[in-house]
Amino acid sequence: xxxxxxxxxxxxxxxxxxxxxxxxxxxxxxxxxxxxxxxxxxxxxxxxxxxxxxxxxxxxxxxxxxxxxxxxxxxxxxxxxxxxxxxxxxxxxxxxxxxxxxxxxxxxxxxxxxxxxxxxxxxxxxxxxxxxxxxxxxxxxxxxxxxxxxxxxxxxxxxxxxxxxxxxxxxxxxxxxxxxxxxxxxxxxxxxxxxxxxxxxxxxxxxxxxxxxxxxxxxxxxxxxxxxxxxxxxxxxxxxxxxxxxxxxxxxxxxxxxxxxxxxxxxxxxxxxxxxxxxxxxxxxxxxxxxxxxxxxxxxxxxxxxxxxxx
Ligand SMILES: Nc1ncnc2c1ncn2[C@@H]1O[C@H](COP(=O)(O)OP(=O)(O)OP(=O)(O)O)[C@@H](O)[C@H]1O
Ligand SMILES: [Mg+2]
Numbered sequence: 159x160x161x162x163x164x165x166x167x168x169x170x171x172x173x174x175x176x177x178x179x180x181x182x183x184x185x186x187x188x189x190x191x192x193x194x195x196x197x198x199x200x201x202x203x204x205x206x207x208x209x210x211x212x213x214x215x216x217x218x219x220x221x222x223x224x225x226x227x228x229x230x231x232x233x234x235x236x237x238x239x240x241x242x243x244x245x246x247x248x249x250x251x252x253x254x255x256x257x258x259x260x261x262x263x264x265x266x267x268x269x270x271x272x273x274x275x276x277x278x279x280x281x282x283x284x285x286x287x288x289x290x291x292x293x294x295x296x297x298x299x300x301x302x303x304x305x306x307x308x309x310x311x312x313x314x315x316x317x318x319x320x321x322x323x324x325x326x327x328x329x330x331x332x333x334x335x336x337x338x339x340x341x342x343x344x345x346x347x348x349x350x351x352x353x354x355x356x357x358x359x360x361x362x363x364x365x366x367x368x369x370x371x372x373x374x375x376x377x378x379x380x381x382x383x384x385x386x387x388x389x390x391x392x393x394x395x396x397x398x399x400x401x402x403x404x405x406x407x408x409x410x411x412x413x414x415x416x417x418x419x420x421x422x423x424x425x426x427x428x429x430x431x432x433x434x435x436x437x438x439x440x441x442x443x444x445x446x447x448x449x450x451x452x453x454x455x456x457x458x459x460x461x462x463x464x465x466x467x468x469x
Contacts, residue, residue, distance in 0.1 A: 168302020176321030178288030181390035187215035206287035217435035420454025
């Protein structure tokens with residue numbers, strides 16, 4: 159049977175990228191508003207532990223209930239979802255106050271994901287916090303579609319590279335552990351100087367050469383590890399090239415395939431819409447930046463990249 163496009167492309171999307179302040183929350187709100195406007199049922203989940211502010215981008219009050227109630231009292235996710243004022247779109251807040259984020263166990267995260275998968279929605283869009291905390295990385299890894307938000311500046315590039323490297327390393331270790339090969343990768347990494355291994359790519363090549371059966375597992379993991387890249391706050395058309403460079407860096411040093419789906423320009427209407435307590439995609443729907451959001455969201459939905467015209 160032909161799979162529906164949602165099934166094909168995955169319904170759970172995580173929006174991350176490592177550095178704080180790049181626009182993850184803005185883009186989560188904008189993507190959600192646009193998809194909901196197309197008549198799809200969407201729920202946004204704010205898992206920025208300690209810094210949940212997705213409600214502000216939607217112009218609503220901070221929800222009283224949050225994922226704390228899921229973890230502590232077993233409240234169902236559908237009971238935690240609040241209306242956003244936008245048809246077809248609800249919000250689950252991740253403001254985990256009484257629970258120290260470090261105390262969320264891996265099994266609890268798996269349980270959360272099992273419940274997320276059962277939500278009767280077409281799309282679940284998860285806004286991750288900044289940084290490379292294991293909770294953030296695990297949530298990123300569990301999603302069907304991994305979207306990263308990059309600002310055209312060196313610190314954002316560096317933080318994103320570290321975030322993806324850590325995520326990939328964690329994924330490889332987890333899957334090699336399942337097959338009983340965890341020690342191989344850890345020992346090789348620890349002795350990387352002796353083996354003259356300088357990057358994760360070289361580590362993977364080295365493992366492949368030494369243990370071809372482990373190489374097959376790595377190749378399978380890499381082919382599953384696709385990334386979707388969005389550039390935010392661009393100020394000139396030259397900035398767009400940074401998206402293509404990031405894509406090449408991921409390929410060259412991490413063997414990771416990236417789809418560069420699009421960009422949004424720097425636009426003061428973003429903060430203005432927060433102050434006006436109206437979602438950007440509704441208040442500034444005719445702006446050029448809203449059109450840019452539409453373009454990359456369509457690309458995300460269809461698994462396409464932007465077309466860059468060469469001069
Ligand atoms: N395209 C844009 N043009 C202008 N300002 C923007 C744009 N995107 C985001 N901003 C502004 O940048 C700031 C950070 O955005 P946002 O909160 O979405 O980032 P974040 O990545 O979620 O941050 P954090 O890591 O703290 O969660 C906000 O003040 C927002 O209004
Ligand atoms: Mg945020």
